[in-house]
Amino acid sequence: xxPIILSRLQFALATFFHFLYVPLTLGLAFFIAVMETRxxxxxxxxxxxxxxxxxxxxxxxxALGVVTGITLEFQFGTNWASxxxxxxxxxxxxxAIEATAAFFxxxxxxxxxxxxxxxxSKKVHLTAIWLVSGSGLMSALWIILANGFMQNPVGxxxxxxxxxxxxxxxxxxxxxxxxxxxxxxxxxxxxxxxxFLVMGISAWHIFRRRNVEFFHKSFKLGLCFALTFSILAxxxxxxxxxxxxxxxxxxxxxxxxxxxxxxxxxxHLLVIPPYDDREENLVEELPLPGLLSFLATGDSSSEVRGLxxxxxxxxPPVWPVFLSFRLMVALGTLFVAVSVLAALFRRRIPExxxxxxxxxxxxxxxxxxxxxxxxxxxxxxxxxxxxxxxRTAAAGSPIDWYQVAGSLVVMGGVYTVLTVLGxxxxxxxxxxxxxxxxxxxxxxxxxGA
Amino acid sequence: xxxxxxxxxxVWGLLWGIYFALDGYDFGIGLLAPVIGLSRTESAAxxxxxxxxxxxNEVWLITAGGVTFAAFPVAYAVLFSSLYTxxxxxxxxxxxxxxxxxxxxxxxxGRWLFFWDLTLAGCGFxxxxxxxxxxxxxxxxxxLDADQVFQGNILxxxxxYxxxxxxxxxxxxxxxxxxxxxxWVTGDLSVKAALAAKLSWPAFMLCFLLYVILTxxxxxxxxxxxxxxxxxCLPVACLAAFLASGWQLYLTGHLKKAxxxxxxxxxxxxxxxxxxxxxxxxxxxxxxxxAVTIAKAASSPKVLLIMLVVAIIFVPAVIAYQWWAHRRLAxxxxxxxxxxx
Numbered sequence: 001x002x003p004i005i006l007s008r009l010q011f012a013l014a015t016f017f018h019f020l021y022v023p024l025t026l027g028l029a030f031f032i033a034v035m036e037t038r039x040x041x042x043x044x045x046x047x048x049x050x051x052x053x054x055x056x057x058x059x060x061x062x063a064l065g066v067v068t069g070i071t072l073e074f075q076f077g078t079n080w081a082s083x084x085x086x087x088x089x090x091x092x093x094x095x096a097i098e099a100t101a102a103f104f105x106x107x108x109x110x111x112x113x114x115x116x117x118x119x120x121s122k123k124v125h126l127t128a129i130w131l132v133s134g135s136g137l138m139s140a141l142w143i144i145l146a147n148g149f150m151q152n153p154v155g156x157x158x159x160x161x162x163x164x165x166x167x168x169x170x171x172x173x174x175x176x177x178x179x180x181x182x183x184x185x186x187x188x189x190x191x192x193x194x195x196f197l198v199m200g201i202s203a204w205h206i207f208r209r210r211n212v213e214f215f216h217k218s219f220k221l222g223l224c225f226a227l228t229f230s231i232l233a234x235x236x237x238x239x240x241x242x243x244x245x246x247x248x249x250x251x252x253x254x255x256x257x258x259x260x261x262x263x264x265x266x267x268h269l270l271v272i273p274p275y276d277d278r279e280e281n282l283v284e285e286l287p288l289p290g291l292l293s294f295l296a297t298g299d300s301s302s303e304v305r306g307l308x309x310x311x312x313x314x315x316p317p318v319w320p321v322f323l324s325f326r327l328m329v330a331l332g333t334l335f336v337a338v339s340v341l342a343a344l345f346r347r348r349i350p351e352x353x354x355x356x357x358x359x360x361x362x363x364x365x366x367x368x369x370x371x372x373x374x375x376x377x378x379x380x381x382x383x384x385x386x387x388x389x390x391r392t393a394a395a396g397s398p399i400d401w402y403q404v405a406g407s408l409v410v411m412g413g414v415y416t417v418l419t420v421l422g423x424x425x426x427x428x429x430x431x432x433x434x435x436x437x438x439x440x441x442x443x444x445x446x447x448g449a
Numbered sequence: 450x451x452x453x454x455x456x457x458x459x460v461w462g463l464l465w466g467i468y469f470a471l472d473g474y475d476f477g478i479g480l481l482a483p484v485i486g487l488s489r490t491e492s493a494a495x496x497x498x499x500x501x502x503x504x505x506n507e508v509w510l511i512t513a514g515g516v517t518f519a520a521f522p523v524a525y526a527v528l529f530s531s532l533y534t535x536x537x538x539x540x541x542x543x544x545x546x547x548x549x550x551x552x553x554x555x556x557x558x559g560r561w562l563f564f565w566d567l568t569l570a571g572c573g574f575x576x577x578x579x580x581x582x583x584x585x586x587x588x589x590x591x592x593l594d595a596d597q598v599f600q601g602n603i604l605x606x607x608x609x610y611x612x613x614x615x616x617x618x619x620x621x622x623x624x625x626x627x628x629x630x631x632x633w634v635t636g637d638l639s640v641k642a643a644l645a646a647k648l649s650w651p652a653f654m655l656c657f658l659l660y661v662i663l664t665x666x667x668x669x670x671x672x673x674x675x676x677x678x679x680x681x682c683l684p685v686a687c688l689a690a691f692l693a694s695g696w697q698l699y700l701t702g703h704l705k706k707a708x709x710x711x712x713x714x715x716x717x718x719x720x721x722x723x724x725x726x727x728x729x730x731x732x733x734x735x736x737x738x739x740a741v742t743i744a745k746a747a748s749s750p751k752v753l754l755i756m757l758v759v760a761i762i763f764v765p766a767v768i769a770y771q772w773w774a775h776r777r778l779a780x781x782x783x784x785x786x787x788x789x790x
Binding site for chain 1 (some may be wrong): 510517528541544548552767777778
């Protein structure tokens with residue numbers, strides 16, 4: 001067995017599990033911060049109860065994010081030693097800054113928030129959740145800028161000794177357009193995921209006719225998130241597509257399964273990519289003239305590079321990238337449609353019956369869309385670990401395959417069990433009544449932790 | 450710009466030391482939970498003592514790891530790929546520890562609580578042991594060939610000296626946790642924790658002295674320290690801090706001071722070890738050419754400088770707000786507290 005393949009599987013496993021929790025942490029922190037701000041401003045207990053109710057789900061989710069995240073930072077060293085040596089000068093510093101400048105803040109103030117309901121003043125408590133929200137968004141920025149360097153290496157020069165690249169311009173690394181493009185798309189996606197989760201859980205309670213007033217309030221703020229951010233995520237995704245066209249044309253060609261280089265390139269609604277060595281699509285029907293060129297560059301007559309213009313060894317795998325991308329776009333369109341629909345009916349939500357279940361069914365879809373988005377980004381980057389600079393095949397560690405196989409199996413097992421347990425507990429917390437969180441005893445002492 | 454690598458070398462040791470001094474008490478309390486937290490309310494109180502803090506403490510590990518990556522990428526690559534399996538086990542322990550902290554109180558079922566208590570104790574033990582074994586192996590030198598490729602296996606890492614280091618970390622953290630617990634809980638549990646501290650301190654000190662003697666005279670720190678004798682103030686400060694901690698525990702009963710002195714001692718111990726391998730980050734006991742030195746491992750001066758600015762701004766800030774958060778959140782925990790639930 002090849003340790004590289006196993007290491008890739010392990011990295012994919014760890015990141016995909018981790019990313020089941022990251023978006024909700026980002027979204028719900030912001031959501032709770034808004035609710036608690038309303039509480040501090042108006043003094044109405046219902047907003048305090050909102051913060052506590054959603055906080056319970058948030059804290060379980062956060063803990064799972066922490067425990068799945070810890071492997072990631074170390075995996076670059078354990079499994080990708082050559083990569084770490086080669087780009088550590090730039091990549092490592094971004095990770096270190098993330099921990100020092102953002103993650104400390106998040107971890108410390110989440111405890112102040114969770115355990116401090118009766119120990120700090122209202123304003124300090126509110127500040128704590130805003131700090132959690134802000135530092136989470138900062139964390140995401142540093143990590144995605146680090147990832148951005150892998151997608152579009154900038155601001156570096158080759159070390160005279162030749163065994164690594166070193167930082168030339170920190171501002172170029174921080175201003176990496178690819179990183180920023182991914183950042184906005186990811187963060188907006190995280191917020192829309194939170195919106196749909198809140199709508200889904202609230203819809204269930206309203207459907208059961210329990211605490212309707214309470215959950216109608218949650219629903220409306222969730223809807224506000226879902227509508228705003230599904231549109232913004234779409235726009236940011238379009239922006240990211242253009243950035244990809246500019247910096248990673250091979251990825252864009254794989255996303256569209258575009259084999260020929262052509263100007264005025266159409267987008268085909270129905271495409272079946274080849275499953276063997278053939279260099280053309282099996283089916284290519286329903287063209288929308290010039291649309292691909294227009295989407296990629298803003299000019300329908302511009303040239304779009306096809307996969308054939310890249311050596312076979314430089315092409316990403318087409319099927320997974322193509323399918324993930326199509327499905328993500330379809331889901332994104334659905335999110336906008338459902339949000340718009342919900343917005344039209346927003347006042348009548350408490351009167352709805354079975355149509356409320358639509359929102360419950362929507363809950364898993366943003367999770368799927370976000371994971372698919374990362375699949376496009378990371379599989380589409382192949383065969384490079386750092387685009388154009390270092391191949392994945394050359395990035396590994398001098399380790400034995402059975403070491404990786406062992407850790408892969410154990411990590412896969414543990415993460416699966418923890419995730420099942422975690423989602424079960426979040427579901428259980430979601431099904432409780434908001435009033436349950438203001439009772440005395442242990443929960444109250446922990447502020448719902 | 451030569452000094453930048455040295456500055457980061459010291460910061461590197463300091464960050465690991467702070468991590469041990471902070472997460473050490475979490476591990477120790479986790480380890481003690483099934484031993485002295487005999488009733489359901491007592492073990493719950495023990496969890497509550499670390500509940501708000503373990504995550505913030507763990508970030509020091511993320512930072513220490515991140516700084517290893519940022520300041521010394523080669524050391525990060527060689528160290529973590531060489532110690533692949535022990536590091537994965539450490540991560541597993543940390544994963545389950547975090548899960549235990551969040552999942553344990555979700556059900557008040559006896560078997561559920563017992564399961565997570567045992568998990569937490571096992572994780573505390575494993576994490577302490579692995580950290581001790583790993584750092585002892587670094588002090589002793591890893592079997593690296595001239596290309597800095599690890600030529601050993603997990604059995605070489607479990608050398609008696611390394612196992613003694615592991616035992617030292619376990620005892621040190623048990624003592625550290627016991628003192629912390631004795632300070633922050635009340636009643637019988639506090640008495641039991643203080644007793645655990647008093648019983649573990651002599652074993653910890655014995656192990657410490659044996660470990661230091663071996664480290665200086667068998668591993669060879671003595672010669673390196675003789676080269677710049679000023680460094681001897683580190684092990685001396687370490688010993689003095691541990692003795693002061695014992696003094697506070699046995700003679701004055703001032704537990705907070707006993708805890709702080711012990712934390713100081715742990716930081717000095719980490720620095721003692723790290724300064725003993727200077728200018729190596731990872732000595733090699735196979736081929737001296739394979740040693741990962743500061744010069745070979747350091748990032749470019751530009752990165753080291755940027756990182757230094759970041760560290761100078763943020764690390765004191767982190768210490769300040771974590772201190773503040775601890776003052777606001779920590780309170781004496783009564784182990785009858787939960788009976789209300």
